[in-house]
Amino acid sequence: MNQESLGYILLGSCIVNNFVLSYFLGICSFLGVSNKLDTSVRLGVAVTFVMLVSSASAFAIHSLLTYLHMEYLQLISFIVVIASTVQLVEMLIKKTSPALFRALGIYLPLITTNCAILAVALFQTSRGYSLLQSLVFALGAGTGFALAMLIMSGIREDLTYAPIPKLVRGTALTLMIAGILSMAFMGFAGMGGG
Amino acid sequence: MQHRSSDVFLAGLWKENPVFVHLLGMCPTLAVTNSVHNALGMGVATACVLIASSLIVSLLRKWIPHQIRIAAYVTIVATFVTVADYLIQALSIELHKALGAFISLIVVNCIILGRAEAFASKNQPGLSFLDALGSGLGFTFALTCMGALREALGNGTLLGHPIFGPHFQPWVVMAMPGGGFFTLGILLLLVNVINEQIKRSRSAREGT
Numbered sequence: 001m002n003q004e005s006l007g008y009i010l011l012g013s014c015i016v017n018n019f020v021l022s023y024f025l026g027i028c029s030f031l032g033v034s035n036k037l038d039t040s041v042r043l044g045v046a047v048t049f050v051m052l053v054s055s056a057s058a059f060a061i062h063s064l065l066t067y068l069h070m071e072y073l074q075l076i077s078f079i080v081v082i083a084s085t086v087q088l089v090e091m092l093i094k095k096t097s098p099a100l101f102r103a104l105g106i107y108l109p110l111i112t113t114n115c116a117i118l119a120v121a122l123f124q125t126s127r128g129y130s131l132l133q134s135l136v137f138a139l140g141a142g143t144g145f146a147l148a149m150l151i152m153s154g155i156r157e158d159l160t161y162a163p164i165p166k167l168v169r170g171t172a173l174t175l176m177i178a179g180i181l182s183m184a185f186m187g188f189a190g191m192g193g194g
Numbered sequence: 195m196q197h198r199s200s201d202v203f204l205a206g207l208w209k210e211n212p213v214f215v216h217l218l219g220m221c222p223t224l225a226v227t228n229s230v231h232n233a234l235g236m237g238v239a240t241a242c243v244l245i246a247s248s249l250i251v252s253l254l255r256k257w258i259p260h261q262i263r264i265a266a267y268v269t270i271v272a273t274f275v276t277v278a279d280y281l282i283q284a285l286s287i288e289l290h291k292a293l294g295a296f297i298s299l300i301v302v303n304c305i306i307l308g309r310a311e312a313f314a315s316k317n318q319p320g321l322s323f324l325d326a327l328g329s330g331l332g333f334t335f336a337l338t339c340m341g342a343l344r345e346a347l348g349n350g351t352l353l354g355h356p357i358f359g360p361h362f363q364p365w366v367v368m369a370m371p372g373g374g375f376f377t378l379g380i381l382l383l384l385v386n387v388i389n390e391q392i393k394r395s396r397s398a399r400e401g402t
Contacts, residue, residue, distance in 0.1 A: 021371060022371045023225065023371075024220070024221050024224040024225040024371065024374065025221055025225075025299075026221075027220035027221050027224060028217075028218075028220055028221075028304060031217065031220065072276060072280070075272050075275060075276050075279070075298050075301060076269060076272040076273065076276065079268055079272050079301055079302075080265070080268070080269065080272075083265065083268065114302075115221050115299050115302040115303075118298070118299060118301065118302050119295060119299060122295045122298050122299070123295060126295065167383065167386050167387060167390065168383065171217055171379075171382055172379045172380075172382040172383045172386065173379070174379075175375045175376070175378050175379030175382065176375070176376065176379040178375040179372045179373070179374075179375030179376040179379065180372070182370075182371045182372035182374075182375055183367065183370075183372040186370060186371070186372065
């Protein structure tokens with residue numbers, strides 16, 4: 001069992017080892033959706049929410065598979081369960097809170113293919129986190145994702161009217177900005193003893 | 195649908211290169227390309243999974259009901275990724291350690307699901323195999339470019355051999371996460387420039 005303190009896990013997954021900027025997870029949506037501040041905040045919230053739910057279910061599956069000695073089925077069952085959890089959560093939200101459902105919109109189903117979600121499940125099992133540690137880890141990872149999206153979309157909104165050569169516009173520019181951001185986040189390395 | 199097999203194969207290599215043109219599979223492209231060795235390992239593993247799952251999807255295309263096709267594809271891909279994971283662990287424990295969780299994350303690599311949905315589910319096994327081979331090689335090519343650039347600048351070596359002589363000061367940031375973003379950005383720029391040149395020369399030829 002892993003003995004890391006909860007605060008350290010939260011700080012580590014949110015800032016020091018930010019999922020987007022130092023593990024490169026969830027890059028597809030990071031590059032694709034980060035051009036508007038409003039939508040990126042919503043996506044960040046949706047991702048955090050799904051991460052929490054799938055982290056809890058991944059913990060349950062892992063315990064079950066270890067009990068049955070069938071660890072080799074881990075990957076298949078993770079991906080199937082995460083996909084179905086997202087569907088289930090979607091239906092549940094639609095039924096209980098239409099306002100939240102409208103706010104999240106299309107992003108909820110899209111999240112299934114976000115590799116950051118699966119990565120949370122994989123990392124928490126390989127590091128042997130307990131249930132509470134896993135949940136905190138998922139919360140930190142989600143917040144970190146939302147934070148990166150927020151910074152990125154703010155910068156990109158400001159750049160909309162900047163005089164940039166036509167060739168550089170689009171993904172190449174976004175990647176350069178992400179590189180600089182990632183270097184900035186490297187400054188946090190070593191915080192919290194990691 | 196009629197496709198010429200050479201066109202199908204070549205499309206994945208450059209014109210529809212999954213990384214440079216479609217921007218698919220970004221996570222492994224950025225994460226494991228800090229050396230040529232890792233990049234090649236990742237590229238080959240992904241290509242193998244891609245080819246195997248394209249073949250199976252194409253063989254089963256008449257039996258998979260349309261409504262549950264995505265779930266079926268994901269299960270097929272996950273099976274092959276598990277095989278690849280255990281295979282790499284058996285062949286080279288070092289590579290397995292270096293790639294870490296990114297081997298399992300091949301499952302969510304959009305290239306594989308994308309090819310299965312866009313091509314293999316509509317075409318014969320032979321063509322699907324060529325298509326997967328082209329895309330897989332294109333992906334490996336892109337990863338190797340990234341790996342070579344980052345290893346040369348960040349470490350001063352290529353496949354572990356020093357190439358710059360003893361006085362080279364390594365450009366450490368290239369081996370760090372930030373360097374991945376920079377390298378891909380620069381490569382995308384280069385691809386843009388080359389494609390622009392090709393377009394310009396073609397239109398000039400048609401004009402005269």
